Amino acid sequence: MAGSAPGGGRPLIITEDPLLLDDLLRLCAAAGAEPHVRHAVPEPGGAAGAGAAGGEAGNAGWECAPLVLVGDDAARRVRGAPRRTGVLLVGRDLDDPRVWQRAVEIGAEEVLRLPDAESRLVDRIADVVEGAGRPALTVGVIGGSGGAGASTLACALAVRAARAGERTILIDGDPLGGGMDVLLGGESAEGLRWPDFVASRGRVGAGALEESLPELHDLRVLSWDRGDRVVVPPAAIRSVVAAARRRGGVVVVDLPRRVDEPVAEVLAQLDLVLMVVPGELRSVAAAGRVAAGVRMVARDVRVVVRGRCPGGLDPESVAGLLGAPLAGEVPVEVGLPGRVAEGEPPGTQAKGALARFCDGFWQRALGPAQGVPA
Numbered sequence: 001m002a003g004s005a006p007g008g009g010r011p012l013i014i015t016e017d018p019l020l021l022d023d024l025l026r027l028c029a030a031a032g033a034e035p036h037v038r039h040a041v042p043e044p045g046g047a048a049g050a051g052a053a054g055g056e057a058g059n060a061g062w063e064c065a066p067l068v069l070v071g072d073d074a075a076r077r078v079r080g081a082p083r084r085t086g087v088l089l090v091g092r093d094l095d096d097p098r099v100w101q102r103a104v105e106i107g108a109e110e111v112l113r114l115p116d117a118e119s120r121l122v123d124r125i126a127d128v129v130e131g132a133g134r135p136a137l138t139v140g141v142i143g144g145s146g147g148a149g150a151s152t153l154a155c156a157l158a159v160r161a162a163r164a165g166e167r168t169i170l171i172d173g174d175p176l177g178g179g180m181d182v183l184l185g186g187e188s189a190e191g192l193r194w195p196d197f198v199a200s201r202g203r204v205g206a207g208a209l210e211e212s213l214p215e216l217h218d219l220r221v222l223s224w225d226r227g228d229r230v231v232v233p234p235a236a237i238r239s240v241v242a243a244a245r246r247r248g249g250v251v252v253v254d255l256p257r258r259v260d261e262p263v264a265e266v267l268a269q270l271d272l273v274l275m276v277v278p279g280e281l282r283s284v285a286a287a288g289r290v291a292a293g294v295r296m297v298a299r300d301v302r303v304v305v306r307g308r309c310p311g312g313l314d315p316e317s318v319a320g321l322l323g324a325p326l327a328g329e330v331p332v333e334v335g336l337p338g339r340v341a342e343g344e345p346p347g348t349q350a351k352g353a354l355a356r357f358c359d360g361f362w363q364r365a366l367g368p369a370q371g372v373p374a
Helices: 018-030 050-059 072-078 099-106 118-130 150-163 206-212 234-246 261-267 281-295 315-322 336-341 353-365
Strands: 012-014 036-038 068-071 087-091 110-113 137-143 168-172 219-222 250-255 272-279 301-308 326-330
Touching: 012 018, 012 072, 018 068, 018 087, 018 118, 068 072, 072 087, 072 099, 087 099, 087 118, 099 110, 110 118, 137 150, 137 234, 137 281, 150 168, 150 219, 150 250, 150 272, 150 353, 168 234, 206 234, 234 250, 234 261, 250 261, 272 281, 272 315, 281 301, 281 315, 301 315, 315 326, 326 353
Parallel strands: 012 036, 012 068, 068 087, 087 110, 137 250, 137 272, 168 219, 168 250, 272 301, 301 326
Antiparallel strands: none
């Protein structure tokens, strides 16, 4: 049996059905793929044997194409081809009970019926084009109370991940927060901002998204512009965040304290939410209300205690009152506001308290299994 097909390259289409071919070409175009097309040819005399199938498929790159789309009309003609992964049987007849038998005969991974499965098929083709691998570790940062320093921590996490060599995208999820590009000193940098993605629907190309965003301090940032728009449709947010995750590496999202429908779309795609809470009782009370909303959607919420107030609560007590695991404590970093005002992003000082916290977090989170230990 043949091994797994290598990633990259052009999908292979095998069909003689002109209508199905038109559909498959359209879906390949939607996914940004330029396929090879071959028509299965029966053997002389009308027999459809293994020789014709193997020869035709082999000439078209059956064993090396990253994905093979076999039209239902051509299934019998490729029965003799070597078994491999990445073969999909595609057709239109929803009521044909023999389709599963044909799928088994050619070793197909899936049976996809159009038009119902168009979205699924576009996703599979786009995964091939983008060389989809392990999705990004996606971390949201939210303030438990006003002025907690969530944006500062989000920026520092992104800066430290990028400096550690991770492909990093920083997403500004708070339209009223002043702009993460400003915090990075790049408000005039060329590239797309959130309002440019208002019309996005369905699948957004991961590579195209990354290349379209401003590059600042070795990371890509999706922020808001200086215009009046503060709302992006939830469907557009879902598509953009999903594209960022498919690119791999690290995605950090700065979240607003309210949990509305657009924010819920982001929370649903996060691996972890870090809630930043100052170590004093009033902030903890406010954070409890924020946490209640976040937990309705997010899978994993942890507490980061920011600084210690005289006579305030210790980090373990803060986490205990909020009923969430403690991710750590970030002491107040002397001189940070002044450095940020001069254009130095948070996290730049490698020996600073903020950078040390972020480096420790990523060392734990980006281990061999790329999981965040409890």
